[in-house]
Amino acid sequence: MSERRHLTNLAYRLLGSLAEAEDAVQETYARWYALSREQRDAVESPGAWLTTVAGRICLNLLGSARARRETYVGEWIPEPLPGPAEWPGRAGGADPADRVTLDESVGMAFLVVLESMTPAERVAFVLHDVFRYTFSEVAGIVGRTPAACRQLASSARRRVRAARAPASPVARHASVVRDFKQAWEAKDITALIGLLDPDATATADGGGRALTFLHPIEGAEPIARAWIELAHRALGTTTLAERTVNGQPGLVAERDGITQTVYAFDVADDRIKHIWVIRNPEKLRPWLTD
Numbered sequence: 001m002s003e004r005r006h007l008t009n010l011a012y013r014l015l016g017s018l019a020e021a022e023d024a025v026q027e028t029y030a031r032w033y034a035l036s037r038e039q040r041d042a043v044e045s046p047g048a049w050l051t052t053v054a055g056r057i058c059l060n061l062l063g064s065a066r067a068r069r070e071t072y073v074g075e076w077i078p079e080p081l082p083g084p085a086e087w088p089g090r091a092g093g094a095d096p097a098d099r100v101t102l103d104e105s106v107g108m109a110f111l112v113v114l115e116s117m118t119p120a121e122r123v124a125f126v127l128h129d130v131f132r133y134t135f136s137e138v139a140g141i142v143g144r145t146p147a148a149c150r151q152l153a154s155s156a157r158r159r160v161r162a163a164r165a166p167a168s169p170v171a172r173h174a175s176v177v178r179d180f181k182q183a184w185e186a187k188d189i190t191a192l193i194g195l196l197d198p199d200a201t202a203t204a205d206g207g208g209r210a211l212t213f214l215h216p217i218e219g220a221e222p223i224a225r226a227w228i229e230l231a232h233r234a235l236g237t238t239t240l241a242e243r244t245v246n247g248q249p250g251l252v253a254e255r256d257g258i259t260q261t262v263y264a265f266d267v268a269d270d271r272i273k274h275i276w277v278i279r280n281p282e283k284l285r286p287w288l289t290d
Contacts, residue, residue, distance in 0.1 A: 003047050004029075007054045013126050014058040015065070016078030016111050018286060024061060028054040048137075055123060055141035062119035073208030075216065077276050078111040079283040080262045083244030105130045108246045108264040108276050113163045117156050124149045125156035166268060173267045174242070174249035180265075180272060181240050181251055187231050189224050196220035197271040207280030210260075223275070252287065259287040 007028060011021035031053055032040070043049045069076045104110060105126075114122050123142055127133040128149070135146040135153070142149055168176070176195060183191035202223045206212035217223050234253070238260060243252045245264040253261040262284060266274040278284065 003050050006047070007050060010051065010126070010131060011054055011058055012081075013105055013111075013114070013130060014055070014123060015061060016115060017283075018079050018081060019282070020061060020065075024054055024057045027057055051133075052141050055127065056143075059119055059123050059142065062122060066119070073206070074212070074214040075203050075205050076115070076207075077203060077205035077278050077283075078108065078115065079286075080108065080245050080250075080264055080276075080278050081106065081286055083247070103247060106246050107248055109164060109266040109274065110160070111246070112276070113160050116159060116163070118152075120144070121152045121156040121159075124152035125160075128153045129157065168267045168270060170249065172270060173265070176267050176270060176272060177249045177251060177265050178242060181242065184227055184231055185235060185240065187228055189228050192224035192227060193220045195272055196223055197268070197273045200272055200274065202226065202275040202277065204277035205280050205283065207282065209281055210279035212277060212279045259284050262287060 004025060007025045008018075008021055011024040012018055015021050015024065028050055032046075032050060035043075040046070114126070117125065120142055124135075124138050127138045127141065128135060133141075135149045138149040138153075139146045142152070144152070180192065180195050183195060198220050199218070200220050200223055202213075202217040204212040204214075206214075213226065217226055238253045238255045241252050241254060243250055243262075245252075245262055248264065250265055251263040252259055253263070260279065262278045264276040264278070265272055
């Protein structure tokens, strides 16, 4: 059971969903306990066995997830996670902090890049580049040769380099998000435009369960106008709070103490490059009080 935290960290990075990660880990343990006592005793390294099984389960889930997302309403965004001290309903954030370690490999921008990879690329890259497994070990999970896994990870690495701009320091990132919040609350469209990269993109995920825009909004001015419209419609009934979202400064909109929307930001060169708006209530489970 001491492997559970490691397995959940791995599965979340592979699947982009804490709920699916927990299900994958549960299935992994179900398979372990389905073994006879003699079979379990014969396993030289239970941790390696569990990782291999969890990796294969996630690989299969990634394949089926692609088919499911073809019928998903609107854009699909990875499930956002609160900071360790901000997990509602759990004293000191102990439970989530023990389950998912928040570092750059769970940043929303990074997870979105992972979504563009094939299932095999994603598994090979995360196992090797994030968790430092050898390509021989990765091969046993992915079901390909070590050389093929090396090529998969290399291809994935190129995708990451091509998609990611140098991130701003956390303090500066927080300052930009705070300025954005203040400009939004003040309905200052000029200030909003100044904080957005000219080629900024905003993407929303309502999953057909919450009202939001279905297609990405591109360009600083269109995004600013959309946020001003939202301010006129919603800010009177909701409150905005600065929160940690996947290890980076973000915003959370609450109504009557209940999280309605989580906003994640990608900031580079002191400008907001991307805003992710997560409204699907199924993805806001970690933000709700028990």
